[in-house]
Amino acid sequence: MSTSEKDQHHELHIFVNRRKFEEGDGVREEMTGAQIAALVGVPADNAVVRLESGPDKHEIETNEVVHIKNGQHFLVTRKVVEGGHES
Numbered sequence: 793m794s795t796s797e798k799d800q801h802h803e804l805h806i807f808v809n810r811r812k813f814e815e816g817d818g819v820r821e822e823m824t825g826a827q828i829a830a831l832v833g834v835p836a837d838n839a840v841v842r843l844e845s846g847p848d849k850h851e852i853e854t855n856e857v858v859h860i861k862n863g864q865h866f867l868v869t870r871k872v873v874e875g876g877h878e879s
Contacts, residue, residue, distance in 0.1 A: 807865045808832050821860055825852040829868045842867045 804821065805814045806828075813819050813831050820827075826836035841852040845865040852858055852866075 804860065804862055806860060806863070808868055809866075819860065822857050823860055824854065825856050825858070826854040828852070828858070828866050829854065832868050834868050834870055838870050840869045840871055842869075 803814055804819050805812055806819055807813070808828060808831050811832065818827065818831060825839065825841040828841050829836055829839035836854040839854055841854065843849055843852055843858070843864065844867045845863070846861075
């Protein structure tokens with residue numbers, strides 16, 4: 793196996809909202825929910841992050857550390873904030 797083949801084989805990547813992100817985009821072996829949300833530009837205080845692949849699908853807290861597995865899929869949405877005003 794050549795060096796380039798080895799590099800391609802071991803390039804860590806995940807999918808967030810169906811978009812592929814790699815190590816050059818900021819993907820690491822351990823990431824928080826906030827770091828995953830930041831990949832798609834959603835601020836941590838307004839993010840809902842879900843692991844969408846594998847048998848362990850669940851919501852991830854923004855301060856929760858996730859051990860990233862190659863090819864995992866995450867869904868990041870914004871919390872619904874209902875606006876209003878006081879009379």
